[in-house]
Amino acid sequence: MKKKNTWIWIVVTLGIIIALIAFLVVEAKKPGKYDSFAQCITNSGAKFYGAWWCPHCEAQKALFGKSVKKLPYVECQTKDSKQTKQCDDLGITGYPTWIFADGTKATGEQTFAQLGAKTNCPVPTN
Numbered sequence: 001m002k003k004k005n006t007w008i009w010i011v012v013t014l015g016i017i018i019a020l021i022a023f024l025v026v027e028a029k030k031p032g033k034y035d036s037f038a039q040c041i042t043n044s045g046a047k048f049y050g051a052w053w054c055p056h057c058e059a060q061k062a063l064f065g066k067s068v069k070k071l072p073y074v075e076c077q078t079k080d081s082k083q084t085k086q087c088d089d090l091g092i093t094g095y096p097t098w099i100f101a102d103g104t105k106a107t108g109e110q111t112f113a114q115l116g117a118k119t120n121c122p123v124p125t126n
Helices: 002-029 035-043 055-070 085-089 112-119
Strands: 047-050 073-075 097-099 105-107
Touching: 035 055, 035 112, 047 055
Parallel strands: 047 073
Antiparallel strands: 047 097, 097 105
């Protein structure tokens, strides 16, 4: 009787694990809420420069949720916290820094309204 109960628990546990993995795979494939906005920003020619250790960069990314993967993000810091040549050449001294197609820069976390105004992208409502 003990062996039968053990097998039942093994099968139930495996079933739960398989269901959880399937759920995570399906969720990962769903589009993000702000995909079209983030893609529009990318298409506008804007770039988002940041650093892996920067909490404001993380907050800016978090604003986009799953759609962050569509942003035109450029990492400015190496793992030993040295700024890359590309970011040095652009004169980036703070993070996050956005550089827009018209050449203007904005440093610090930007709202959707600010990004929409600079990129002519429709701002998502909520």
